[in-house]
Amino acid sequence: MSGRNIGEPILVVEDISLSFGGVRALQNVSFDVREHEIRAIIGPNGAGKSSMLNVVNGVYHPQVGTVTFKGETRHHVDPHHAASQGVARTFQNIALFRGMTVLDNIMTGRNLKMRTNFLQQALWVGAAKREEMAHRRKVEEVIDFLEIQHIRKTPVGRLPYGLQKRVELGRALAAEPELFLLDEPMAGMNTEEKQDMCRFILDVNDQFGTTIVLIEHDMGVVMDLSDRVVVLDYGRKIADGKPDEVRSDQAVIDAYLGVAH
Amino acid sequence: MLYREAGQFKATYVEDQQIFPIRQDRIAFAILLAVAFLVVPLVGNQYWLSAILTPFLVASLATIGLNILTGYAGQLSLGTAAFMAVGAFMAYNFELRMPWMPILGSFALAGLCAAAVGMVFGLPSLRIKGFYLAVATLACQFFVLWALQRIGWFTNYSTSGVITAQKIVILGYAVVTPASKYLLTLSVVAVMALLAKNLMRSQTGRAFMAVRDMDVAAEVIGIRMMRTKLLAFAISSFYCGVAGALYAFCYLGTVEPEAFNLDISFRILFMVIVGGVGSILGSFLGAGFITLLPIFLNLVSGWIRHTFGVELDHAMLSNLELIIFGGLIIFFLIVEPLGLARLWQIGKEKLRLWPFPH
Missing domain, CATH: 3.40.50.300 (P-loop containing nucleotide triphosphate hydrolases)
Incomplete structure (x- = not known):
C-alpha cells in the first residue's frame, strides 16, 4: 500500500x-x-x-x-x-448483458470513448474499423489483467457466478x-x-x-x-x-x- | 470431415472479428451469392422468380428490420406492416411528384419517411416496455392504414384507394422482367443485410443489446437510453420502409393500403421468432421457412393426391396450412426459442467434430 x-x-x-x-x-x-x-x-x-x-x-x-x-x-x-x-460501478446482483459474449460485454464499457457514428459503423470501413480494433486492443488488456482469456467468446449467461462477477468488474474497468x-x-x-x-x-x-x-x-x-x-x-x-x-x-x-x- | 478450422490461425483482431471467421464458411457463402446472382436468374422460371423468391427477399428485409428492433434492441413492435406501408406509398409519391428522382433515391427517401414515423411511434418506448409497448405500436398500425385510406394525397386521389407503382428505370434500363426485378431486390437486400450485420457487430449494435438485456446497467455505463431506443426504431423502420417500397414496386405492382394489414405484421414477427431473435442470418431463415412452408404443403398435398388418389379440397388445405403453421410456432417457442439460426449454429458445432463423438 x-x-x-x-x-x-x-x-x-x-x-x-x-x-x-x-x-x-x-x-x-x-x-x-x-x-x-x-x-x-x-x-x-x-x-x-x-x-x-x-x-x-x-x-x-x-x-x-x-x-x-x-x-x-x-x-x-x-x-x-x-x-x-x-465513475464506473458494479452491481450487487450481477447486471451483465446476458445475451452477449464476455468480449462484447467488456466492449460496451468503452462506449463513451467511441466517436464514430452509426453510418460509419454500418459501412465498417476506415475510422469505424480502426476505432473498433483500437478498443479491442484495450479490452484485451483488461481481459489479460483479469485472466479471463479462455472465455472471451462465451455468452456471459453460461458462465459460473464467480466469473460473471469478474466480467462485470472488467466491463467497469474498460471504461478506465x-x-x-x-x-x-x-x-x-x-x-x-x-x-x-x-x-x-x-x-x-x-x-x-x-x-x-x-x-x-x-x-x-x-x-x-x-x-x-x-x-x-x-x-x-x-x-x-x-x-x-x-x-x-x-x-x-x-x-x-x-x-x- | 471437411468442415474444420484447424490450422486457421487469427493473427490480427480484424481477422478475429470477421463476419465469417471460418474459411469454409466464407467459401460456402461466396458460392451461395454467386448462385443467387448468376445462376438463379438464368434457370429460375417466372413463377419462382416473381412469386416466391422476390417476396421471400422482401420479407427477409422486413424481418431484418423487425429483428433490429425486437431481436437486438428488445422493443416489441406490431407496427412492421405500417412502416412498410409508409415506405411503399411514399416511394410512389416521390416517383409521382419528382419524376426526375432515381428509383433508388425514392426508395431511400421512402425509408427515411418510415424512419421518421417509426421514431414518433417509438416515443412511448421511453416510458413503457413489453406488451404495453406492443399495444402502442399497434396504434401505429391502425393509424397509418387509416391515414392512407382517408387522406387522398397519399394515393394521388385515386377513387379506389389503389396505387399503381411506376415502372422502374435504372440508368435508362427498364426493370420489367421477373429476373431483373429479382436481381434488383436481391442487390438491395444483400447490401442492406451487410450493413445491418456491420452495424450490429459495432458499438451501436452492442448498445442495442445492452438496452435489451439490462437497461439500468446500460445507462450507468453511459449509454443514452432515449437516443439508443429512438435510433433502434429509426433504423428498424428504415429497413421496413425500404422493404415496403420493394414489395410495392417489385412484387405487387398495384397496391392498396389493406395489403399492409396486421396480418403482415404478425407474419414478420413469426419470421423473427422462427428464424432467430437477434440474428441477421435467422431473418433470412425465418422468412424462407414461412414463405416456403405453404408451397411445401402444396407439394405434399399434390403428392398425396397423386399416390393415394385422395382429393383434398382447397378450404381444408388452407386450414391445414394454418394448423401446421401455428403448431410450428408453438414448437419453436418451446423447443428452441432462439430459432432456426440457433439450430444452424448447433449443427455447425456438431459438424466440426464429426465423425468423432468428442
Missing part, C-alpha cells in the same frame, strides 16, 4: 437525504473519498449502502444534499454525466474510471474466489491509481483492503474512520450485535 499517494478528496457527498415515500433510506449522510484511496461502506442490511452508491452515480436522486465529484458540485446527478466524468463503485464484489464467493477478487481490487487501485468505494459484508476483507470505513445504520452515518477505529467504536458494535433496550 506504500506506492499510492492518497491525495485530496475527489468525491464529497454532503448532507444527503433520500426517501422513497415514507421510507427514509438515507438521512443527512456526509463523507468524503480521497484520491487513490480505498473507502469501504459497511452496515447491516437495509442500512442504505447501495442507495448511497446509486446517489453517487445518479440512479437515485436525493431530496436533499449535493454530490461533488472532481470539484463539480451537483444536486441532481445524471447517470450518463457521471459515467462520462469517470477514476472512481470505481463496487457493490458487494465478493458476495456469494468461496474463499479462493474472494482472494482473487481482492487481488484484482488491490491491483486496480495500485496500478491504475483508481479510487475505489467498496460495499462489503466480509469484515476480514473490509479491514484488510480499505483505508477508511464509513458505517451506515438505518440510513444514518454512525461512524467514519480507519478500520481499527471503526472496529472498536461502540455505536458500530451496537449496530451489528444489537443493544438491549
Whole structure:
C-alpha cells in the first residue's frame, strides 16, 4: 500500500437525504473519498449502502444534499454525466448483458470513448474499423489483467457466478474510471474466489491509481483492503474512520450485535 | 470431415472479428451469392422468380428490420406492416411528384419517411416496455392504414384507394422482367443485410443489446437510453420502409393500403421468432421457412393426391396450412426459442467434430 499517494478528496457527498415515500433510506449522510484511496461502506442490511452508491452515480436522486465529484458540485446527478466524468460501478446482483459474449460485454464499457457514428459503423470501413480494433486492443488488456482469456467468446449467461462477477468488474474497468463503485464484489464467493477478487481490487487501485468505494459484508476483507470505513445504520452515518477505529467504536458494535433496550 | 478450422490461425483482431471467421464458411457463402446472382436468374422460371423468391427477399428485409428492433434492441413492435406501408406509398409519391428522382433515391427517401414515423411511434418506448409497448405500436398500425385510406394525397386521389407503382428505370434500363426485378431486390437486400450485420457487430449494435438485456446497467455505463431506443426504431423502420417500397414496386405492382394489414405484421414477427431473435442470418431463415412452408404443403398435398388418389379440397388445405403453421410456432417457442439460426449454429458445432463423438 506504500506506492499510492492518497491525495485530496475527489468525491464529497454532503448532507444527503433520500426517501422513497415514507421510507427514509438515507438521512443527512456526509463523507468524503480521497484520491487513490480505498473507502469501504459497511452496515447491516437495509442500512442504505447501495442507495448511497446509486446517489453517487445518479440512479437515485436525493431530496436533499449535493454530490461533488472532481470539484463539480451537483444536486441532481445524471447517470450518463457521471459515467462520462469517470465513475464506473458494479452491481450487487450481477447486471451483465446476458445475451452477449464476455468480449462484447467488456466492449460496451468503452462506449463513451467511441466517436464514430452509426453510418460509419454500418459501412465498417476506415475510422469505424480502426476505432473498433483500437478498443479491442484495450479490452484485451483488461481481459489479460483479469485472466479471463479462455472465455472471451462465451455468452456471459453460461458462465459460473464467480466469473460473471469478474466480467462485470472488467466491463467497469474498460471504461478506465477514476472512481470505481463496487457493490458487494465478493458476495456469494468461496474463499479462493474472494482472494482473487481482492487481488484484482488491490491491483486496480495500485496500478491504475483508481479510487475505489467498496460495499462489503466480509469484515476480514473490509479491514484488510480499505483505508477508511464509513458505517451506515438505518440510513444514518454512525461512524467514519480507519478500520481499527471503526472496529472498536461502540455505536458500530451496537449496530451489528444489537443493544438491549 | 471437411468442415474444420484447424490450422486457421487469427493473427490480427480484424481477422478475429470477421463476419465469417471460418474459411469454409466464407467459401460456402461466396458460392451461395454467386448462385443467387448468376445462376438463379438464368434457370429460375417466372413463377419462382416473381412469386416466391422476390417476396421471400422482401420479407427477409422486413424481418431484418423487425429483428433490429425486437431481436437486438428488445422493443416489441406490431407496427412492421405500417412502416412498410409508409415506405411503399411514399416511394410512389416521390416517383409521382419528382419524376426526375432515381428509383433508388425514392426508395431511400421512402425509408427515411418510415424512419421518421417509426421514431414518433417509438416515443412511448421511453416510458413503457413489453406488451404495453406492443399495444402502442399497434396504434401505429391502425393509424397509418387509416391515414392512407382517408387522406387522398397519399394515393394521388385515386377513387379506389389503389396505387399503381411506376415502372422502374435504372440508368435508362427498364426493370420489367421477373429476373431483373429479382436481381434488383436481391442487390438491395444483400447490401442492406451487410450493413445491418456491420452495424450490429459495432458499438451501436452492442448498445442495442445492452438496452435489451439490462437497461439500468446500460445507462450507468453511459449509454443514452432515449437516443439508443429512438435510433433502434429509426433504423428498424428504415429497413421496413425500404422493404415496403420493394414489395410495392417489385412484387405487387398495384397496391392498396389493406395489403399492409396486421396480418403482415404478425407474419414478420413469426419470421423473427422462427428464424432467430437477434440474428441477421435467422431473418433470412425465418422468412424462407414461412414463405416456403405453404408451397411445401402444396407439394405434399399434390403428392398425396397423386399416390393415394385422395382429393383434398382447397378450404381444408388452407386450414391445414394454418394448423401446421401455428403448431410450428408453438414448437419453436418451446423447443428452441432462439430459432432456426440457433439450430444452424448447433449443427455447425456438431459438424466440426464429426465423425468423432468428442
